[in-house]
Amino acid sequence: xxxxxxxxxxxxxxxxxxxxxxxxxxxxxxxxxxxxxxxxxxxxxxxxxxxxxxxxxxxxxxxxxxxxxxxxxxxxxxxxxxxxxxxxxxxxxxxxxxxxxxxxxxxxxxxxxxx
Numbered sequence: 868x869x870x871x872x873x874x875x876x877x878x879x880x881x882x883x884x885x886x887x888x889x890x891x892x893x894x895x896x897x898x899x900x901x902x903x904x905x906x907x908x909x910x911x912x913x914x915x916x917x918x919x920x921x922x923x924x925x926x927x928x929x930x931x932x933x934x935x936x937x938x939x940x941x942x943x944x945x946x947x948x949x950x951x952x953x954x955x956x957x958x959x960x961x962x963x964x965x966x967x968x969x970x971x972x973x974x975x976x977x978x979x980x981x982x
Contacts, residue, residue: 872940872980874932875973882924882931884969889917892946895953905945912942940981947974 877885893910900906916939923931935943947970954970957963 874934876930889913909942909945940977944977
């Protein structure tokens, strides 16, 4: 079932960064989170979303709408929360600042759209 929340509009650069964050999350979750059903479900949904984003990124549009199901939004919230905690512990740099800002905006969108 798809959500009635407005789609997340992403440009090519935002899609590229989100795909990178998803890959980083999957790598860190497999090595640092205990193997629970919740972790495995989140990883499965994030992997499916990566595929969805890759297909959408092939479209020649200025802004690509990403519609999310509640399950996808929940997985992205878990991913962003974990990555925010991870990057929050890192030393300051311009990349870290941009990453935390990106993830923070995504987390706020997900919290508001899927409250």
